[in-house]
Amino acid sequence: MEGFEKRILYNAAKSYSIQLDVGEDYTLLNPVIALTITDFNMFDQFDKLISRFVLKEKEFLVDYLSNDLELVFVELPKFTKSLAELETLTDKWLYFIKTARKLQTIPETMGAVPQIKKAFEIANQANLDREELEELEKREIYIHAHRNAIKLALRKGRERGIEEGMKEAKLEIAQRLLNVLDEATISQMTGLSLEDIQKLQEG
Numbered sequence: 001m002e003g004f005e006k007r008i009l010y011n012a013a014k015s016y017s018i019q020l021d022v023g024e025d026y027t028l029l030n031p032v033i034a035l036t037i038t039d040f041n042m043f044d045q046f047d048k049l050i051s052r053f054v055l056k057e058k059e060f061l062v063d064y065l066s067n068d069l070e071l072v073f074v075e076l077p078k079f080t081k082s083l084a085e086l087e088t089l090t091d092k093w094l095y096f097i098k099t100a101r102k103l104q105t106i107p108e109t110m111g112a113v114p115q116i117k118k119a120f121e122i123a124n125q126a127n128l129d130r131e132e133l134e135e136l137e138k139r140e141i142y143i144h145a146h147r148n149a150i151k152l153a154l155r156k157g158r159e160r161g162i163e164e165g166m167k168e169a170k171l172e173i174a175q176r177l178l179n180v181l182d183e184a185t186i187s188q189m190t191g192l193s194l195e196d197i198q199k200l201q202e203g
Contacts, residue, residue, distance in 0.1 A: 008034060008036055008071065009071070011034065012032055012034035012069060012071060013069070015032045015034070016029065016032045016068065016069055029068060030068075031067070031068040031069070031070070032068065032069055032070070033070045033072055034069075034070070034071050034072065035072045035074070036071070036072070036073050036074070037073075037074045037076065037097065038073065038074070038075050038076065039076050039077070040075070040077065041075050041077055041078065042073055042075055043073070043075070047078060048078070049074065049075060049078040049079055049094075050072065050073070050074050050090075051072070051073045051075075052070060052071070052072050052073075053070065053071040053072075053073075054067050054069070054070050054071075055067070055069065074094065076094070076097065076098050079094045079095070079098055081094075081095065083095065083107055083109070086109065086110075089113065092109070092110050092113060092116060093116065095110070096110060096116050096119065096120065100119075100120070100123045101123075103120065103123075106120040170190045170191060170192055171192065171196065171200065173190060174186050174190050174192055174196070174197055174200055175200050177190075178197075178200060178201060183197045183198065183201065
């Protein structure tokens with residue numbers, strides 16, 4: 001444990017010191033708050049969920065003149081609120097961090113916070129196996145390609161007619177996907193025949 005505590009202090013001090021290059025003024029330094037979230041209890045002597053440590057005079061506990069360095073600890077085992085008891089934004093984040101692996105869908109009250117919703121999507125991707133990740137990537141590529149195809153078709157449709165413009169847009173999108181996806185997947189996504197795609201591959 002001692003090594004862990006020293007590493008936290010070292011990283012905080014390092015983040016503070018590397019802000020300046022040689023010869024720069026110390027007034028340019030910005031405060032550093034080192035946040036550590038643990039899945040175990042670090043401070044059994046008190047029940048506080050969030051603990052904050054700053055520099056103080058050892059005997060009188062007077063703050064140091066500059067509070068530019070602060071260590072903040074969040075001990076997840078001490079967070080016991082249920083979903084119905086969540087009140088603050090901090091509550092919602094801590095609930096998410098503690099239960100993310102178990103959540104199948106994000107609760108409505110938490111999904112209202114865009115940053116938590118995004119974090120949930122990232123957590124879901126982290127739990128996917130390789131095959132699921134590849135499938136997700138294909139869907140994302142398709143969505144992006146489909147949007148581009150629509151924009152391209154509308155532009156070219158005004159020039160050459162909608163049907164011809166759409167076909168040309170699909171061919172252009174398929175061309176861009178040749179180095180990313182296999183022929184069968186490109187065919188399925190664009191609606192082009194395998195023959196059309198093979199011609200693109202050849203020429």
